[in-house]
Amino acid sequence: MVGHGNRNTGFTLGAIRHSRRIALRSIDIEGSEALPSTENRTASTRQRERMGNSQFQSHHFDNDDNSNRNDEVQNMDDASEDPIKLHHELAHITKLRSAPNGMLSRINGKSHNGYVSTLSMLAGREANISGRGKFSVADCCHVASRYFPSCGPDIMDTMDSRAYIGQFSADGSLFVTGFQDHRIRIYNVENGWTIQKDVLARNLRWTITDTSLSPDQCYLVYASITPIVHIVNVGSSVTESLANVTEIHEGLDFSMNEEQCSFGIFCVKFSTDGRELVAGSNDKSIYVYDLEMNRCSLKIAAHEDDVNTVSFADDTSHLIYSGSDDGYCKVWDRRCLSSRAEPAGTLVGHLEGITFIDSRGDGRYFISNGKDQTTKLWDIRKMTAGNPSTGQKYIYTGSHDGCVYIYDVVSGNLIKKLDYHRSTVRDCSWHPLYPTLVSCSWDGVVAKWDHSRAKSRRSRIL
Numbered sequence: 494m495v496g497h498g499n500r501n502t503g504f505t506l507g508a509i510r511h512s513r514r515i516a517l518r519s520i521d522i523e524g525s526e527a528l529p530s531t532e533n534r535t536a537s538t539r540q541r542e543r544m545g546n547s548q549f550q551s552h553h554f555d556n557d558d559n560s561n562r563n564d565e566v567q568n569m570d571d572a573s574e575d576p577i578k579l580h581h582e583l584a585h586i587t588k589l590r591s592a593p594n595g596m597l598s599r600i601n602g603k604s605h606n607g608y609v610s611t612l613s614m615l616a617g618r619e620a621n622i623s624g625r626g627k628f629s630v631a632d633c634c635h636v637a638s639r640y641f642p643s644c645g646p647d648i649m650d651t652m653d654s655r656a657y658i659g660q661f662s663a664d665g666s667l668f669v670t671g672f673q674d675h676r677i678r679i680y681n682v683e684n685g686w687t688i689q690k691d692v693l694a695r696n697l698r699w700t701i702t703d704t705s706l707s708p709d710q711c712y713l714v715y716a717s718i719t720p721i722v723h724i725v726n727v728g729s730s731v732t733e734s735l736a737n738v739t740e741i742h743e744g745l746d747f748s749m750n751e752e753q754c755s756f757g758i759f760c761v762k763f764s765t766d767g768r769e770l771v772a773g774s775n776d777k778s779i780y781v782y783d784l785e786m787n788r789c790s791l792k793i794a795a796h797e798d799d800v801n802t803v804s805f806a807d808d809t810s811h812l813i814y815s816g817s818d819d820g821y822c823k824v825w826d827r828r829c830l831s832s833r834a835e836p837a838g839t840l841v842g843h844l845e846g847i848t849f850i851d852s853r854g855d856g857r858y859f860i861s862n863g864k865d866q867t868t869k870l871w872d873i874r875k876m877t878a879g880n881p882s883t884g885q886k887y888i889y890t891g892s893h894d895g896c897v898y899i900y901d902v903v904s905g906n907l908i909k910k911l912d913y914h915r916s917t918v919r920d921c922s923w924h925p926l927y928p929t930l931v932s933c934s935w936d937g938v939v940a941k942w943d944h945s946r947a948k949s950r951r952s953r954i955l
Contacts, residue, residue, distance in 0.1 A: 583858060588903075592635060593609045596622045608639060614632065614636055634886075638887075641928060642943055643942060643944065644945060645940065645943055648940055648941075649686050649940065650670070650939040653937055654673045655672065655700070656670055656934055658701060659920035659933030660704070660706075661682070663708065664926075665925045665927065666682055667682060668931060669704055669713065671703075673699075676694070678692070679713065689727070689732070690732060690734055692734040695723065695736030695742055696721060701717055702717055704716070705770070708766070710728075711728045712725065714745070715761075720757070722745045722770065723742040724745060726740065745784075749792055756775055759773050760772060760801060760803050761803075765807075765810065766810070769781055773817075775799045779791075779795045780792055793834045796818075798846070800817050801846065807856035810827075812826055812837070812856055813825040813827065814859050816861055820844065821843075822840040822859075823839050824837045824873050825837060838876030843861065849862045857872060858872055860888070886902055887900065887902060892917075892918055893917045895912065895914035897910075897930065913932075913940055917935045919934060928944035
């Protein structure tokens with residue numbers, strides 16, 4: 494593994510040159526510390542790469558909102574006995590959140606790789622060795638972290654168009670994928686991957702650049718290289734949603750004056766409370782849209798080049814992370830913004846443009862993916878002026894060679910390579926509860942990977 498920068502953890506991911514989204518799946522890795530700012534930066538690739546090399550696979554963190562702090566305390570003693578010294582805070586927290594109860598470890602013993610077998614875990618639970626009569630969150634993560642979605646894939650859908658977007662909803666009940674031919678499909682995962690909504694988008698330029706589901710999963714927004722983001726009612730009874738024909742696709746105008754109408758939206762995300770949208774654009778700016786007021790409430794002149802990715806840092810929506818083709822990751826505190834917008838911090842380490850950022854959701858850590866073919870984990874405390882199914886132990890990414898790669902976050906070792914697609918894997922998403930991963934590729938295929946070979950027979954569902 495190659496790391497760039499002072500204490501930056503860099504993953505050389507082989508060939509992620511065209512993939513957009515990479516994600517941290519139950520991950521714990523050594524945090525990246527920002528380098529001193531440099532005056533002479535290599536010129537970034539601009540619009541000619543926008544729909545090519547600039548669209549990398551995004552990285553994702555598993556949410557860890559339901560982690561039990563008591564579980565961490567109870568596992569502290571057992572974790573400290575491990576001969577592997579994990580000095581970094583995040584690596585240590587990850588270990589604690591995925592380590593089995595100390596009594597189970599001592600009585601049943603660990604294998605050479607630190608795992609207690611699932612059978613021993615179940616036997617210990619039935620014997621009430623932990624004194625709880627049930628598995629803790631950490632125990633569940635320890636069991637689930639042994640199951641990888643490496644079998645398959647099942648072909649869930651095939652289109653005659655490049656797939657640019659593919660993401661599970663927060664609870665894993667829906668899967669959204671967007672294609673270059675202006676079509677968005679929402680699949681009902683729990684109902685056999687039937688199509689719940691088939692959306693034909695409107696007023697697009699080139700392709701759908703991003704989509705986002707609201708936290709309550711009632712609405713979907715989609716963006717293109719225009720200042721208008723459209724919103725669709727996911728919960729309506731209409732299956733074939735043709736823009737302004739069978740269903741209204743309301744337009745949300747991000748331009749703050751009539752003269753400013755030539756920019757395009759490259760990324761858009763709902764806030765955790767569903768009241769706001771944050772977006773990044775090719776006019777080097779970040780926009781925040783207030784859905785209750787139905788207007789754009791904030792514009793930040795954020796970077797020196799296209800803003801490819803944005804993310805809220807936590808549930809409060811006060812902090813925003815951004816990444817740009819200028820090679821910088823920046824942190825913005827909305828409470829401190831004045832007439833002259835200055836970031837709360839700038840994180841330097843990537844040698845080329847940033848293509849995706851994903852927050853861990855704790856207001857401290859996020860991961861970034863770059864055109865320099867590295868993935869970095871950042872601790873914003875070192876910057877210059879969900880239920881996780883595996884305990885956040887892994888990071889996964891798509892690649893231009895048609896494969897999906899899964900890495901161990903602490904060691905950086907390659908754990909699995911999923912090889913099926915004939916073209917760039919533009920997006921991929923790990924189910925928030927089950928060992929299931931879905932990859933979307935420019936070959937038009939939506940492929941599902943499971944942990945069980947019995948479930949991975951290649952079949953055309955749709």
